[in-house]
Amino acid sequence: MFDLASYLPYLVNRVGVRLANAFGKELAAFGVTLPMWRVMAALRDRRSSSVGRLSEATSIEVSTLSRLLAAMDRRGLVRRQRASADARSVIVELSEAGKHLTQRIIPKALRYQEIALRDFDGADATALKAMLVRVHENIAALEEEAPEGVERARAGASGR
Amino acid sequence: MFDLASYLPYLVNRVGVRLANAFGKELAAFGVTLPMWRVMAALRDRRSSSVGRLSEATSIEVSTLSRLLAAMDRRGLVRRQRASADARSVIVELSEAGKHLTQRIIPKALRYQEIALRDFDGADATALKAMLVRVHENIAALEEEAPEGVERARAGASGR
DNA sequence: GCGAGATCGTTGCAAATGCAACTAATTACC
């Protein structure tokens, strides 16, 4: 039996799309898109990052992110510079303007989260988030197990 | 304070993207894309549907869905016919081939869900899903409240 | 220290997406 209404990927996708669409509209007032906000939030969280790590942090594919960062650079939201240690990588960080805009958006983002969790008490909200983290880890583990290649015959003890 | 690691939209998006990417790759073996699978699962769930309702069920934007359905029709996965009652709407349903393929994919989908929930007991899994439904409803309520227009002064009793 | 292979990011190109405009059909109002 397969019941869509209790199928996790369906439920997650549904919530994700709604959350994205609704908040995306609010973001328009700030002149940024949702992907841009994601980048800003991730950069605020880690001060600076290479493009690759930022891609993981935001779940935005590297080539898409590369172009997005170029656009954000043009708009003066971020700065990019090649790493001195490894000249292949590019270090990205928020500009001053980017930081200020991020701070202005944060209250909206938090208010938005409150609405999404309006009937949750603190314990439930925490439980929900913890479970989402666990699900994320479970899938991540799967991906590492099957590096998509052919090699890996014997189930190696490849604990993360 | 704003902590990305405990920000719900971030956590949901992360899980959603991973789930989508990973399962999308499995779907390639069946010759369908993830959006196609979503449509198939939704149609299996409701036997038949208009394009508009299917759009709500799948969280796929109507114009995107229209084109997707055309492609699926060409591939023989779905049938489309104008409704006799209301000749504006189009009734979509799975073809026999579409039904069979859906049945073949379902086991994979369920196995995939098991992996995502590998360390959850039944109660936790149920709780997680129930909370996702609640979050979804909370955001849906928000959207109805603010139909984006200017008109709506008096809070009309506009029960869905 | 040199060359093969891996890694990082960007870009070409085709496909997917979303909004707005459009056509067709229905409903509401007088």
Added chain:
DNA sequence: GGTAATTAGTTGCATTTGCAACGATCTCGC
């Protein structure tokens, strides 16, 4: 009953996306 306003779905068009190919740099083995 006829016309204006609404609704359903499709299509035009510009933007976004993702994969593959690429150039540049680094790492490893010798």
